[in-house]
Amino acid sequence: MATASPTIGLHDDHAHGHHEQSFISKYVFSTDHKVIGIQFLVTTLFMLLVGGALALAVRWQLAFPWTKMPIIGDLFGFLSGTGTSIFAGEGGQISPEFYTMLFTMHASVMIFLVIIPVLAGAFGNFLIPLQIGADDMAFPVLNMLSYWFMWPAIACFGFSFFAGGVTAGPAAGWTSYPLLSDLAQAAPGSGAAQTWWLMGLTLVGVSSMMGSVNYMTTIINMRAPGMTLFRMPLTIWSMFITAILQAFALPVLTAAGFMQVADRLLGTVFFIPADIIVNNAEPTIGGGQPLLWQHLFWFYSHPAVYIMLLPAMGMVSDMLACMCRKPIFGYKPMVYSMSAIAGLGFIVWGHHMFTSGMNPALGMSFMTSTMMIALPSAIKTFNWLGTIWGGRLQFNTVLLNCLAFVSMFIVGGLSGIFMAAVPVDIYFHDTYFIVAHFHYVLFGATLFGVFGAIHFWFPKMFGRMMNDSVGKLHFALTFIGFNGTFFPMHLLGIAGMPRRYADPYLHPWMEHLKSMNQFMTYCAILMGIAQFLLIGNFIYSIFKGKKTGRNPWGANGLEWSAPSPPGHGNFDVPPVCYRGAYEYSSPEAELVDQDFILQTEPPPESPTNSESADH
Amino acid sequence: MKKFWALFFFFWPILAVYVCWIAPSRGWWFPSEAMSPLGKEIDGLFYLILGIVTITFVGTQFALGWVLWRGAVKDENEKAEFSHGSHSLELIWTIVPAFILVFIALYQMDVWMKFRVQAKFPDEARSAPVVEVTARQFEWRMRYPAPGKLLQDSPQPDDLYAVNEMHVPSGRPVRFNLISDDVQHAFFAPQLRVKQDAVPGLIIPVWFEVPVPGEYDLLCAELCGWGHYKMRATIFAEPQDVYEEYLTNLEQEQNFDGVVPETDEDE
Numbered sequence: 001m002a003t004a005s006p007t008i009g010l011h012d013d014h015a016h017g018h019h020e021q022s023f024i025s026k027y028v029f030s031t032d033h034k035v036i037g038i039q040f041l042v043t044t045l046f047m048l049l050v051g052g053a054l055a056l057a058v059r060w061q062l063a064f065p066w067t068k069m070p071i072i073g074d075l076f077g078f079l080s081g082t083g084t085s086i087f088a089g090e091g092g093q094i095s096p097e098f099y100t101m102l103f104t105m106h107a108s109v110m111i112f113l114v115i116i117p118v119l120a121g122a123f124g125n126f127l128i129p130l131q132i133g134a135d136d137m138a139f140p141v142l143n144m145l146s147y148w149f150m151w152p153a154i155a156c157f158g159f160s161f162f163a164g165g166v167t168a169g170p171a172a173g174w175t176s177y178p179l180l181s182d183l184a185q186a187a188p189g190s191g192a193a194q195t196w197w198l199m200g201l202t203l204v205g206v207s208s209m210m211g212s213v214n215y216m217t218t219i220i221n222m223r224a225p226g227m228t229l230f231r232m233p234l235t236i237w238s239m240f241i242t243a244i245l246q247a248f249a250l251p252v253l254t255a256a257g258f259m260q261v262a263d264r265l266l267g268t269v270f271f272i273p274a275d276i277i278v279n280n281a282e283p284t285i286g287g288g289q290p291l292l293w294q295h296l297f298w299f300y301s302h303p304a305v306y307i308m309l310l311p312a313m314g315m316v317s318d319m320l321a322c323m324c325r326k327p328i329f330g331y332k333p334m335v336y337s338m339s340a341i342a343g344l345g346f347i348v349w350g351h352h353m354f355t356s357g358m359n360p361a362l363g364m365s366f367m368t369s370t371m372m373i374a375l376p377s378a379i380k381t382f383n384w385l386g387t388i389w390g391g392r393l394q395f396n397t398v399l400l401n402c403l404a405f406v407s408m409f410i411v412g413g414l415s416g417i418f419m420a421a422v423p424v425d426i427y428f429h430d431t432y433f434i435v436a437h438f439h440y441v442l443f444g445a446t447l448f449g450v451f452g453a454i455h456f457w458f459p460k461m462f463g464r465m466m467n468d469s470v471g472k473l474h475f476a477l478t479f480i481g482f483n484g485t486f487f488p489m490h491l492l493g494i495a496g497m498p499r500r501y502a503d504p505y506l507h508p509w510m511e512h513l514k515s516m517n518q519f520m521t522y523c524a525i526l527m528g529i530a531q532f533l534l535i536g537n538f539i540y541s542i543f544k545g546k547k548t549g550r551n552p553w554g555a556n557g558l559e560w561s562a563p564s565p566p567g568h569g570n571f572d573v574p575p576v577c578y579r580g581a582y583e584y585s586s587p588e589a590e591l592v593d594q595d596f597i598l599q600t601e602p603p604p605e606s607p608t609n610s611e612s613a614d615h
Numbered sequence: 616m617k618k619f620w621a622l623f624f625f626f627w628p629i630l631a632v633y634v635c636w637i638a639p640s641r642g643w644w645f646p647s648e649a650m651s652p653l654g655k656e657i658d659g660l661f662y663l664i665l666g667i668v669t670i671t672f673v674g675t676q677f678a679l680g681w682v683l684w685r686g687a688v689k690d691e692n693e694k695a696e697f698s699h700g701s702h703s704l705e706l707i708w709t710i711v712p713a714f715i716l717v718f719i720a721l722y723q724m725d726v727w728m729k730f731r732v733q734a735k736f737p738d739e740a741r742s743a744p745v746v747e748v749t750a751r752q753f754e755w756r757m758r759y760p761a762p763g764k765l766l767q768d769s770p771q772p773d774d775l776y777a778v779n780e781m782h783v784p785s786g787r788p789v790r791f792n793l794i795s796d797d798v799q800h801a802f803f804a805p806q807l808r809v810k811q812d813a814v815p816g817l818i819i820p821v822w823f824e825v826p827v828p829g830e831y832d833l834l835c836a837e838l839c840g841w842g843h844y845k846m847r848a849t850i851f852a853e854p855q856d857v858y859e860e861y862l863t864n865l866e867q868e869q870n871f872d873g874v875v876p877e878t879d880e881d882e
Contacts, residue, residue, distance in 0.1 A: 095841070096842060099841075100840070100843070171840075171841065173838045177798075177837070177838070178798075179797065180838065180839060183798075186798050187841060188841065273815050276796070276797060278798065279752070326695045326697070326698070327699050327700075329700045330701075331699065355836075357811065357812050357814045360727065360728070361732070367720050368720045371716040375716060378708065379705070379712075381675060382704075382708040386698075388679070388686065390686075390696030391686055392693065392694060392695040393617070393683065393687065395620050395687070407676060407679060410671075410679075411631075411672070417664055417719065418661065418665075420720075421660060421664060421719060422723055423656070423657045423660050423727050424664060426657060426809070426810050427657055427805075427808045430801060430837060431836070476623075479627075483627060488643070491635070491638050492643075494644055495642070496645065496805035498836045500844075502843070504844065506845065507834060509646050509805075513642075516643065584695065584697075585694050585697045586697055590694075
């Protein structure tokens with residue numbers, strides 16, 4: 001892109017060079033990053049409802065074990081062939097293998113079809129070209145493919161529900177540890193269902209990898225003139241770092257996935273030791289090592305935790321600065337700490353395996369690196385607090401969700417310290433304490449960040465505002481429901497309640513925890529219902545929301561200099577960037593009588609500078 | 616409304632701390648105090664971290680509430696502070712947490728080594744294991760050596776077997792071998808604060824010590840299939856003489872069959 005000065009001709013080219021697109025090429029197989037981003041967003045919001053429904057089914061079983069489950073107890077009659085419900089014989093109560101399937105698929109859907117694609121897929125796609133001042137991604141067709149590879153993945157995951165029979169979906173947990181996942185005889189869900197699950201996982205990986213290559217190339221090569229690396233919004237930094245993480249970590253998971261598929265279908269024994277007899281099947285031939293899977297899986301999945309968090313951190317930084325009308329506190333420390341998180345993220349995977357039987361000396365080194373990764377997270381938190389301090393706060397839905405992000409992230413970060421400490425983790429490993437911890441990070445932090453981001457960038461996507469009152473109500477109900485559901489999980493974990501139990505109350509010493517589980521389920525239902533406010537607000541506002549101009553929030557980023565919604569090619573004038581993205585309330589901004597100054601706005605008091613940059 | 620939201624973010628950490636405060640009295644806390652010396656050390660480390668974390672939690676959440684309150688009462692027309700950050704603040708909040716985190720990490724090493732590094736096991740736990748625990752779908756199987764013998768790695772003809780009952784002598788460190796017959800499981804004794812995965816193909820030495828005779832729970836903590844939740848067993852810690860009596864009874868029970876006494880040789 002261009003050092004050439006913008007002319008009217010160029011402008012016309014950009015804004016109107018796209019009349020002859022059919023509906024299909026404009027909205028379905030579109031190569032426009034904005035359309036792809038919105039496609040990702042709508043898809044992931046739909047998947048959020050699917051994953052949420054699975055979670056509610058899990059919660060029902062934990063609160064009212066072995067009672068008739070609403071809806072699911074009556075469902076699937078048509079699949080059983082007899083016209084009655086699959087669980088009719090049990091009076092509508094689900095089976096334990098169905099329960100293991102429920103939490104396996106809840107995690108799989110939420111991680112692979114919601115969190116990862118909503119951050120990198122939806123917001124990465126929508127924001128990267130707009131925020132760096134490019135007219136599209138570096139590889140638009142690859143970008144389109146990265147979205148359309150999600151659908152075969154969704155189909156594989158969907159098919160895995162039924163591949164082995166309706167009550168035998170994949171049930172080895174989202175971590176799919178061998179041998180449970182590796183040997184078809186090990187569990188009802190380890191048959192065909194597991195193979196389809198692995199295919200789905202691989203296809204999600206293909207989609208992410210296409211995105212990753214595209215994001216890196218775009219961010220390196222297609223920045224507008226003047227958009228130096230240290231003028232980039234933190235969203236872009238976070239997307240860039242995330243893309244690098246994906247590029248380096250994903251191949252390992254893909255390889256591991258293929259190894260498991262080979263074990264299952266081709267008779268290899270990567271993860272299978274000798275002479276194991278599962279469910280009276282033939283003894284295994286052996287030679288493999290189940291721990292190998294854990295190492296490979298977590299070598300991807302730990303960096304993936306940051307793939308699921310960093311973009312939200314970046315977006316929240318942008319939104320906080322805007323809603324506090326203040327520059328981000330410590331921009332460079334923010335960038336460095338994200339880089340540190342990414343770097344350290346590659347050498348902490350063993351903390352998922354403290355009790356696995358790996359060499360205990362490894363436990364000590366992984367503990368130290370894990371403790372150290374808390375440091376950049378702490379630095380970021382302090383910087384967010386510094387950003388809010390002394391700001392002129394706009395208490396709207398966006399700010400509230402960002403505050404929830406910070407507040408919840410603190411909890412998720414602090415609870416992580418218990419698990420990072422190996423001796424304490426001996427007790428906490430695989431209890432509800434872990435479940436509490438990662439929900440505080442993935443839901444409490446990431447999803448609140450995403451809710452904020454949806455409200456914040458909605459006007460840029462559709463040219464209309466979302467309703468702020470409904471947004472606040474959605475925020476408040478979600479926040480209360482969230483904490484009511486997940487905070488008690490810490491206490492369940494301290495009480496020793498293990499994860500993935502279809503019926504913990506079989507053990508008399510956990511019976512008294514049932515009433516607490518029931519309270520949590522009520523809160524989860526509240527939280528689930530609250531999401532319809534978001535969906536309703538989203539759909540209503542697309543068509544009926546208040547129309548808005550280019551820059552409804554008075555923000556600085558390049559995306560706000562484009563029309564809302566931007567046409568194909570994004571900018572009517574190719575943008576030139578004059579300053580960082582966070583110059584709120586700066587002396588420069590005061591000169592033009594505003595509390596913000598767009599990155600594209602030439603410095604007001606020094607015409608010579610702007611001349612030389614322009615020509 | 617602004618003040619409401621500032622108080623909203625003040626309120627929830629107070630509620631959270633209150634819930635944690637009353638939790639032990641409501642039974643929302645450890646199932647019992649740690650019943651093993653190592654478990655007590657683990658609990659000590661837990662409370663140390665809990666202290667540090669609580670101070671940090673209250674401090675940061677209070678700071679959040681405070682900056683929000685300041686923002687909420689700020690005059691609409693007053694402009695925001697213009698600041699890009701502070702180098703000295705960054706240094707402080709990098710160095711101070713770094714020291715605390717490194718301290719926590721180093722402080723944990725000893726207990727971990729005692730639990731897992733064989734060279735650091737107590738002497739009694741370095742000698743032969745008293746029992747081999749086999750996890751399988753969905754039960755725990757014990758293999759004891761015949762009274763007076765040592766446990767061998769491979770099963771012996773006179774070995775004694777029991778299901779879902781683990782008897783160990785109390786009052787001294789006890790070492791056992793943990794293996795898995797089929798998929799991965801995990802040996803979890805919540806009151807003793809012991810957890811160790813049973814990995815197919817590996818023999819993993821584990822030890823614990825129960826000073827007080829009694830019955831303790833044993834359950835599975837690694838997803839092992841549909842019946843994962845059903846792997847319920849009991850650890851019986853008994854004085855040495857009761858333990859030996861149990862083994863003798865077990866031997867008699869196993870070797871004596873009133874109906875077909877000849878089967879002795881078939882074993």
